[in-house]
Amino acid sequence: MRICHLICAWLLLAARIGFAQPAEQLVEVFPSGAINWSKGYLVAKGTFLPEHATSPKGLNPEQSIAQAQRQALLNALRTLREVRLDAGLRVAELMAADERINARAQEMAGAARVIEVQPLADGAVRVAVQMELRGGFAQLVLPAEIKQVESIRQMAPAAEKPSKAQAPPQPMAPAPLEGQSGLIVDARGIGAKPAMVPLLLDENGKQVYGPAFISREYAVQHGVCEYDRSVDKPAQRERVAPNPLIIKGLRTLHDQSCDIVISNADADRLRDASANLGFLKQCRVIIVLD
Numbered sequence: 001m002r003i004c005h006l007i008c009a010w011l012l013l014a015a016r017i018g019f020a021q022p023a024e025q026l027v028e029v030f031p032s033g034a035i036n037w038s039k040g041y042l043v044a045k046g047t048f049l050p051e052h053a054t055s056p057k058g059l060n061p062e063q064s065i066a067q068a069q070r071q072a073l074l075n076a077l078r079t080l081r082e083v084r085l086d087a088g089l090r091v092a093e094l095m096a097a098d099e100r101i102n103a104r105a106q107e108m109a110g111a112a113r114v115i116e117v118q119p120l121a122d123g124a125v126r127v128a129v130q131m132e133l134r135g136g137f138a139q140l141v142l143p144a145e146i147k148q149v150e151s152i153r154q155m156a157p158a159a160e161k162p163s164k165a166q167a168p169p170q171p172m173a174p175a176p177l178e179g180q181s182g183l184i185v186d187a188r189g190i191g192a193k194p195a196m197v198p199l200l201l202d203e204n205g206k207q208v209y210g211p212a213f214i215s216r217e218y219a220v221q222h223g224v225c226e227y228d229r230s231v232d233k234p235a236q237r238e239r240v241a242p243n244p245l246i247i248k249g250l251r252t253l254h255d256q257s258c259d260i261v262i263s264n265a266d267a268d269r270l271r272d273a274s275a276n277l278g279f280l281k282q283c284r285v286i287i288v289l290d
Contacts, residue, residue, distance in 0.1 A: 026194060026227040026289055033079030037194040037227035040134040042079045046071025050123040065117055068127040076129050077109040084195035085141060087256035094141060104140050138220045143197060145211035146219050149281065179275045182240025182284035186231050187249030187260050192289055194227045195258035202267035209280055218283040225285040240284050
């Protein structure tokens with residue numbers, strides 16, 4: 001965003017932004033920023049203090065905003081590295097192992113969208129940026145095991161997309177009018193943690209939901225699942241409405257705190273109806289955590 005746009009944002013935006021979100025949303029906070037697992041984005045801030053200016057005369061407002069934005073983008077990259085891809089891998093480790101992913105992830109973090117410019121006391125300024133974890137970034141990092149289903153429109157690979165901030169995903173297509181329309185897993189109280197690609201398994205360790213069940217387009221656009229902190233009004237949750245199946249998570253899988261074990265009976269309920277495979281393919285899954 002150009003500096004003149006930042007100045008306008010500084011003058012027009014009065015509301016202050018924080019890392020706190022509505023109570024039902026799951027937000028994980030780090031020193032460098034916060035990951036909103038419910039909405040699929042991260043937020044980071046940067047602050048410029050006048051005493052940090054190298055010139056005796058200090059910096060003008062445009063320069064101060066630019067310095068704060070630079071710090072916010074650095075914090076966005078630090079926060080991005082903290083994102084869990086699955087139970088055994090963070091984005092930082094994926095970036096270290098693959099130079100192409102490392103370069104693209106840094107480029108995407110550097111293009112994070114400015115969402116607020118906040119003037120502080122004594123000439124200081126704070127800038128907040130937001131980066132989508134769905135869309136191009138998800139296309140980049142989701143494992144190859146999550147394949148495209150041929151009946152669904154193909155998406156251009158992330159490498160072919162411009163390095164612009166990703167627009168929010170489009171709403172999900174309407175759910176089937178009959179049968180169960182989605183899945184809610186109540187995993188509170190078992191120490192489960194959020195990840196971009198969690199697994200659901202039965203008590204025998206057999207996958208019930210994971211890469212083999214998912215169409216890549218839905219995973220890229222909407223995330224493999226949505227994380228929330230509440231199971232209230234399940235029939236009104238857009239992702240799983242109008243008739244979701246609600247089951248309980250029994251425990252996490254050994255030391256893999258992102259992978260959740262459900263009962264064999266609940267696993268059989270999911271497997272019994274072929275219609276269930278449809279909403280699983282479309283990632284109509286909500287996992288509720290503490």
